[in-house]
Amino acid sequence: MNIRSRGFLLFAGLMSIALVVAAACSSGTSSGDKTKTAAAGGGKTPAAGTTTAGGAQAPADQQKITIQLAEPEFYDPHRSNFEQDIGVERMLFRGLYNLTDDGKGGVKVVPAMAEGDPKVVSSPAALGRLAAPAGAETILTVKLKAGLKWSDGQPLTADDFVYGIQRECDATVASPYQYVLGAGLGELKGCDDLFNNKDATKTQALTAALGIKAVDPTTLQITLNKPVATFTTIWSLWATFPSRKDIVTKFGDKWTDPANIVVNGPFTLKEVVAKDHATLAPNPNWVGQKPALQSITIKFIDDLSAAFKAFQTGELSMTEILATDTTVAKKDSALKDQVVISPSARITTVEVQMKDAILGANGGTPDAVKKAFNLRLALSRSINRQALTDVVYDGVNAPATYWVVKGLKGFQGNEAFDKTIGYDLAAAKQALVDAGYPGGAGLPTFKFTTRDNKQRRDEADFLAKAWGALGIKIEPLFVDSKTRSAAFNKGDFQLFPGGWQLDYPDIENPLVGLFDTGGGNNKYNCSNPAVDAAFKEAAAATSDDARIKAYQKAETAIVTNLCGIIPIYQDAKPFMLSKKLGGVVPNGTIDAGQPGNYCVECWFVKK
Amino acid sequence: MTTYAIRRVLWVLPVLWAVATLTFFLMHAVPGGPFTQDKTLPDSVNAALNRRYHFDEPLYKQYGYYLWNASHGDLGLSVKGDHEVADVIRRTWFVTFQLGVLGLLVAAVVGLVLGTLSALNHNGPLDYLGVAFATIGASVPNFIMGSFLVIFFAINLGWFKTLGWGGPLQVSDIFHASAYDWRKDVIPVAAVSALPSAFIARVTRASVLEVLSQDYIRTARAKGLREQRVVLRHTLKNAMIPVLTVMGPLAVNLVTGSFIVETMFSIPGVGRETINAVSARDYNTIMGTTLFYAFIVTMASLFVDLAYAVVDPRIRYR
Numbered sequence: 001m002n003i004r005s006r007g008f009l010l011f012a013g014l015m016s017i018a019l020v021v022a023a024a025c026s027s028g029t030s031s032g033d034k035t036k037t038a039a040a041g042g043g044k045t046p047a048a049g050t051t052t053a054g055g056a057q058a059p060a061d062q063q064k065i066t067i068q069l070a071e072p073e074f075y076d077p078h079r080s081n082f083e084q085d086i087g088v089e090r091m092l093f094r095g096l097y098n099l100t101d102d103g104k105g106g107v108k109v110v111p112a113m114a115e116g117d118p119k120v121v122s123s124p125a126a127l128g129r130l131a132a133p134a135g136a137e138t139i140l141t142v143k144l145k146a147g148l149k150w151s152d153g154q155p156l157t158a159d160d161f162v163y164g165i166q167r168e169c170d171a172t173v174a175s176p177y178q179y180v181l182g183a184g185l186g187e188l189k190g191c192d193d194l195f196n197n198k199d200a201t202k203t204q205a206l207t208a209a210l211g212i213k214a215v216d217p218t219t220l221q222i223t224l225n226k227p228v229a230t231f232t233t234i235w236s237l238w239a240t241f242p243s244r245k246d247i248v249t250k251f252g253d254k255w256t257d258p259a260n261i262v263v264n265g266p267f268t269l270k271e272v273v274a275k276d277h278a279t280l281a282p283n284p285n286w287v288g289q290k291p292a293l294q295s296i297t298i299k300f301i302d303d304l305s306a307a308f309k310a311f312q313t314g315e316l317s318m319t320e321i322l323a324t325d326t327t328v329a330k331k332d333s334a335l336k337d338q339v340v341i342s343p344s345a346r347i348t349t350v351e352v353q354m355k356d357a358i359l360g361a362n363g364g365t366p367d368a369v370k371k372a373f374n375l376r377l378a379l380s381r382s383i384n385r386q387a388l389t390d391v392v393y394d395g396v397n398a399p400a401t402y403w404v405v406k407g408l409k410g411f412q413g414n415e416a417f418d419k420t421i422g423y424d425l426a427a428a429k430q431a432l433v434d435a436g437y438p439g440g441a442g443l444p445t446f447k448f449t450t451r452d453n454k455q456r457r458d459e460a461d462f463l464a465k466a467w468g469a470l471g472i473k474i475e476p477l478f479v480d481s482k483t484r485s486a487a488f489n490k491g492d493f494q495l496f497p498g499g500w501q502l503d504y505p506d507i508e509n510p511l512v513g514l515f516d517t518g519g520g521n522n523k524y525n526c527s528n529p530a531v532d533a534a535f536k537e538a539a540a541a542t543s544d545d546a547r548i549k550a551y552q553k554a555e556t557a558i559v560t561n562l563c564g565i566i567p568i569y570q571d572a573k574p575f576m577l578s579k580k581l582g583g584v585v586p587n588g589t590i591d592a593g594q595p596g597n598y599c600v601e602c603w604f605v606k607k
Numbered sequence: 608m609t610t611y612a613i614r615r616v617l618w619v620l621p622v623l624w625a626v627a628t629l630t631f632f633l634m635h636a637v638p639g640g641p642f643t644q645d646k647t648l649p650d651s652v653n654a655a656l657n658r659r660y661h662f663d664e665p666l667y668k669q670y671g672y673y674l675w676n677a678s679h680g681d682l683g684l685s686v687k688g689d690h691e692v693a694d695v696i697r698r699t700w701f702v703t704f705q706l707g708v709l710g711l712l713v714a715a716v717v718g719l720v721l722g723t724l725s726a727l728n729h730n731g732p733l734d735y736l737g738v739a740f741a742t743i744g745a746s747v748p749n750f751i752m753g754s755f756l757v758i759f760f761a762i763n764l765g766w767f768k769t770l771g772w773g774g775p776l777q778v779s780d781i782f783h784a785s786a787y788d789w790r791k792d793v794i795p796v797a798a799v800s801a802l803p804s805a806f807i808a809r810v811t812r813a814s815v816l817e818v819l820s821q822d823y824i825r826t827a828r829a830k831g832l833r834e835q836r837v838v839l840r841h842t843l844k845n846a847m848i849p850v851l852t853v854m855g856p857l858a859v860n861l862v863t864g865s866f867i868v869e870t871m872f873s874i875p876g877v878g879r880e881t882i883n884a885v886s887a888r889d890y891n892t893i894m895g896t897t898l899f900y901a902f903i904v905t906m907a908s909l910f911v912d913l914a915y916a917v918v919d920p921r922i923r924y925r
């Protein structure tokens with residue numbers, strides 16, 4: 001063997017050793033064994049994760065944390081649409097009411113800036129919904145707590161709430177969430193009129209006619225078009241936060257810059273470095289529980305895989321991670337106790353276009369409608385939801401045959417629907433025979449429009465195999481988010497994985513407008529007499545219990561008829577939460593952006 | 608040469624116009640808009656939002672307004688936060704610039720040194736190392752390279768950090784010591800320079816090998832010149848011409864490669880901004896960042912062409 005050959009062999013040997021050492025030293029494993037069946041979920045709803053409520057606090061100079069979040073578009077609650085914006089605004093502002101964990105996995109409304117519950121001055125009925133005649137308004141008063149202040153020391157008065165609502169209903173501000181105060185939801189008198197107004201000469205009069213007035217500096221009078229059962233819930237939302245007229249007028253769109261912003265929440269915005277991070281500091285004039293944290297740095301990170309790595313290097317105290325990284329984290333002895341799975345207020349479904357002649361047969365003959373139902377039933381009963389969440393989402397999400405999320409009053413759960421639409425391969429095959437397509441014979445290939453990322457691809461692959469076993473073929477179309485949403489909004493789809501993220505924790509939110517015939521968000525064209533009748537019953541209910549029972553009937557009619565949706569799982573968000581961080585109590589129905597951020601003043605660094 | 612340079616600079620304007628026009632109409636041809644989302648906004652809200660940003664005007668009017676405003680330095684407002692697009696670019700270009708320049712410098716130094724050593728130790732251990740490096744660098748995508756480097760050097764060894772940029776975010780921060788944290792920069796710069804340095808190494812190796820076989824190199828050695836002088840003075844200078852040829856496209860590659868690296872490491876640069884803008888259909892930001900990159904690429908191309916003339920006196924432009 002000559003010198004050159006020996007040199008080459010030596011080199012190759014050294015390279016091989018280097019590669020082996022690198023592989024051995026790399027942390028974690030691959031994203032998980034895809035053949036495993038029961039993972040962390042184990043057939044049960046994922047645990048809410050370890051809470052970190054207890055522990056002694058570290059000294060004040062150590063009360064600093066860095067957390068991950070996507071960059072908010074706005075810090076102005078009347079311009080915001082996305083979870084990350086709302087999550088930060090909750091830290092900066094508070095409304096009349098706030099939502100909080102009720103200690104039983106649910107949610108309760110508590111007064112924040114308000115002294116207590118609203119007082120009804122006049123109403124055609126109790127605060128349940130009522131098909132009230134025109135002009136049958138409900139007038140309420142809400143008293144503010146004494147001694148409220150903004151962060152600059154100025155008193156927080158009823159006028160600030162009035163101005164906040166005026167901005168919310170102002171079309172030039174163009175709030176994406178104005179509709180929660182409009183007809184069918186918040187029913188604030190005059191809000192829709194002002195928002196839809198295009199005649200500048202009428203703006204002043206319409207603003208004056210808005211159903212909110214400051215009776216005195218600490219009393220608000222609110223006029224609703226009709227009684228609204230969810231009043232305190234809706235008035236906890238960011239869309240109703242107060243605003244300072246002098247600040248907004250002086251600084252215009254720059255009023256939320258750190259140098260200009262005034263807040264009434266537990267934290268204020270100290271610094272924003274665009275595209276990089278924001279820093280929050282305690283508001284010295286906050287009236288609630290004094291925050292222990294002296295600084296919260298929010299790093300703007302979109303790539304959750306990168307965020308997970310940053311958590312491992314100690315650069316972050318809290319971050320959302322990908323479902324596939326939970327397996328890596330749980331296998332790591334240093335990380336496993338820091339994984340928190342927080343149920344999300346969202347159900348993912350396969351949405352079905354009911355106008356499609358084969359899948360829905362809306363308006364077709366009774367026979368065609370029945371066949372279409374049986375086809376949808378075959379699709380539903382052939383999905384092993386537990387296996388899907390285990391294989392694609394590493395057991396993070398919870399299999400669901402229900403639509404109203406866990407944690408809401410009126411939740412019915414899998415027990416109500418498993419027997420009718422849950423996994424049963426024999427029943428699926430029979431349903432396909434009843435539909436007139438034994439073994440899939442005669443069926444076209446259905447388009448399956450989904451997002452182009454790894455998890456959605458894996459999900460499409462799983463469903464294609466599940467349905468393929470019956471002879472039902474799908475053609476996945478992988479597109480980006482906006483293209484997908486555009487197709488959905490036009491109703492241009494056959495099968496479409498989608499869902500609904502709660503705007504506020506009430507049973508009406510995932511139902512009204514989504515399943516009533518002609519509803520604004522009813523893009524799958526569900527049109528079912530039993531569903532419409534249940535909605536009418538809910539609208540006419542005069543007690544909360546009756547209202548909730550009616551909505552439960554609506555959910556039952558929707559799910560058992562698979563009217564536009566085939567529920568698959570309730571989402572959950574996995575987070576890494578440092579062992580040193582205390583006071584974080586996740587509540588999936590009200591968290592926005594981070595777990596437990598409805599009470600950021602409760603967070604602290606442990607000793 | 609001066610006339611040539613002036614002519615090339617003047618060509619930038621029609622190039623930018625063409626890029627702006629193509630981007631504008633392609634952008635609007637793609638499904639979905641800035642306010643498109645699954646949770647359909649009520650018509651009244653959509654109308655108010657479109658009115659606010661003038662997206663309710665006919666397309667030809669929007670195009671005309673955009674060109675007029677852009678020619679006066681106004682690149683419009685981003686729908687994400689109402690920031691002026693010019694301001695967004697102003698706040699982010701310096702980070703992308705640093706990443707690009709450092710990446711190119713590292714790529715040039717590593718590639719030239721490795722390529723030259725490989726050629727000088729032809730078929731020896733250094734040559735094999737150089738070829739292996741070049742193959743790995745050219746084959747492994749930069750986001751996989753970045754992930755590997757993070758796991759090995761940041762997580763396992765704890766040597767480096769993984770988030771953000773460890774340099775001044777603005778030009779005004781250059782002299783602030785607190786703006787610097789080199790531990791954040793090593794892995795992103797390594798990831799972005801891996802492919803270019805591999806490419807430069809291969810081209811340099813081939814070019815140096817070719818020059819070394821030339822008669823004038825044999826003559827130089829025969830004259831008794833020291834090997835160091837032969838390599839540095841006679842070999843490298845002549846071997847640089849093909850290398851310069853590829854530096855221009857590599858600079859472009861660095862620019863586009865930085866999109867992924869900036870997103871991976873949450874670096875607040877123009878690349879990350881562009882990706883976010885495309886996903887969000889943030890029309891004004893897409894236009895602004897595309898024009899920015901078009902300008903950079905045309906100027907980089909011009910710079911390389913002019914550098915040619917400096918390196919090779921035989922080249923004369925008319």
